[in-house]
Amino acid sequence: MHDKQMGETGIYIHIPFCLRKCPYCDFYSVAETQLGKTESASLKSRFVTALCRETEAAGRKYGRASRNGEERQADTIYFGGGTPSLLSSDEMGDILTAVRKSFSVADDAEISIECNPVTASGEKLKAFRELGINRLSIGAQSFDDxxxxxxxxxHNPADITRTVEEAQKAGFDNISLDLMFAIPGQTEKSWEQTLRKALEPEPQHISFYSLEFMEGTPFADRLEKGRMRETDAEADRRMYERCLEILTEAGFNQYEISNASKGEEYICRHNMKYWSLEEYLGFGPSAHSYMIGADGRGQRTSNMNSLERYLIGWEKSGAAGESAVETFTENSLSEDVCEYIFTGLRKNKGINLRRFRNRFGKDLWEFYGRDVRKEFEDYVSAGFASESDGNIRLTVKGMNISNRIMALFV
Ligand code: SF4
Incomplete structure (x- = not known):
């Protein structure tokens, strides 16, 4: 039922440390500013030991064989967080050794690391590159002070430029900048200037996200108390469209709602797994995994959202395994289909109908019926979606109302 080589998997590694918590962020991490230097160093060292144990336990469970008996090979490894660049190159080296010991890693594996300006010196970046890390995703966000x-x-704008230049000197030739728009107080002109500045050092990839007020964050609290105002939907749309125009002029191709690269070779292969509902294993506190069971159904697990409990669990259980997992859910067929469509329509290439059939054993329109097909065709006639070359996809206009179109497939 699955259409791709079953032996391949992505590996996500969550590094749960940040210098300080950003008030809009809801990713799980511990702020170093709340720890002393000694405590921070000791926590990191305990974390790396626990993470290596988790990786090795997963290797014993999944590393040998995929569900059809082939050797499971890691073809992407992604260090996210948190701020992975806060780890030393020795700590990163220990983690990569554990991954390579537990899984066969493809020779051409994409190995990415998220990095914040001011957390990685030229020397550290060089050491990361020597470890085989070949893609850098820099959390720039804006070039406006x-x-x-x-x-x-x-960080300030000069820190971003310096980090990109140091990364290039260290030998990175696959660099992405993360940018944000629709931020309170940000003008459309400031956003345009940020985009132009971001293009100056010639990165290969740009991610562009509209700010979301995530529940439980200080930003959401300020919004609720009227101390902050959301950018109106119309300005948000204009910023998004301007971003696409500027990136297209600069030779970038959008390949997902919020991502563009300078050519196919710079598409983030790891993130494409999420949008194609392919297998990936996640390690570290709060990390998620999606694996396909012997019956073809998706199985999701998520790790506990607490560094403390994660450490205690692995320190107590040693190599016993599974102690980081907090939830396990098995998708029903319709949940898998729904997720496949929701993530698939985020991609510019959309969903290939033949692949859908190979994966789920049924035609997409047979699955959804005539009424949904008719409604989708109405979106096609109105220019919000298209169906050609065996693919269904959203147009740029359609991406602006993606939630409405995707709702058809719930
Ligand atoms: S540095 Fe990144 S992960 Fe850490 S708090 Fe800020 S946005 Fe979140």
Whole structure:
């Protein structure tokens, strides 16, 4: 039922440390500013030991064989967080050794690391590159000092440029910049200037996300108390469209709602797994995994959202395994189909109908019926979606109302 080589999997590694918490962020991490230097170093060292144990336990469970008996090979490894660049190159080296010991890693594996300006010196970047890390995703967010202050970021625009230049000197030739728009106080002009500045050092990839007020964050609290205002939907749309125009002029191709690269070779292969509902294993506190069971159904697990409990669990259980997992759910067929469509329609190439049939054993329109097909065709006639070359996809206009179109497939 699955259409791709079953032996391949992505590996996500969550590094749960940040210098300081940004007030809009809901990713799980512990702020170093709340720890002393000694405590921080000791926590990191305990974390790396626990993470290596988790990796090795997963290797024993999944590393040998995929569900059809082939050797399971890791073809992407992604260090996210948190701020992975806060780890030393020795710590990163220990983690990669554990991964390579537990899984066969493809020779051409994409190995990415998220990095924040001011957390990685040229020397550290060089050491990361020597470890085989070949893709850098830099959390730039903005080139406007005021906007960076609003976001509570610790770097300034010059730090971003310096980090990109140092990364290039260290031998990175696959660099992505993460940018944010629709931030309170940010003008459309400031956003345009950020985009132009971001293009100056010639990165190969740009991610562009509209700010979301995530529940439980200080930003959501300020919004609720009327101390912050959301950018109106119309300005948000204009910023998004302007971003696409500027990136297209600069030779980038959008390949997903919020991502564009300078050619196919720079598409983030790891993230494409999420949008194609392919297998990936996640290690570290709060990390998620999606694996396909012997019956073809998706199985999701998520690790506990607490560094403390994660450490205690692995320190107590030693190599017993599975102690980090907090929830396990098995998708029903319709949940898998729904997720496949929701993530698939985020991609510019959309969903290939033949692949859908190979994966789920049934035609997409047979699955959804005539009424949904008719409604989708109405979106096609109105220019919001298209169906050609055996693919269904959203147009740029359709991506602006993606939630409405995707709702058809719930
Ligand atoms: S540095 Fe990144 S992960 Fe850490 S708090 Fe800020 S946005 Fe979140």
């Amino acid at each position: 005021n906007v960076l202050r609003t976001l509570g970021r610790l």
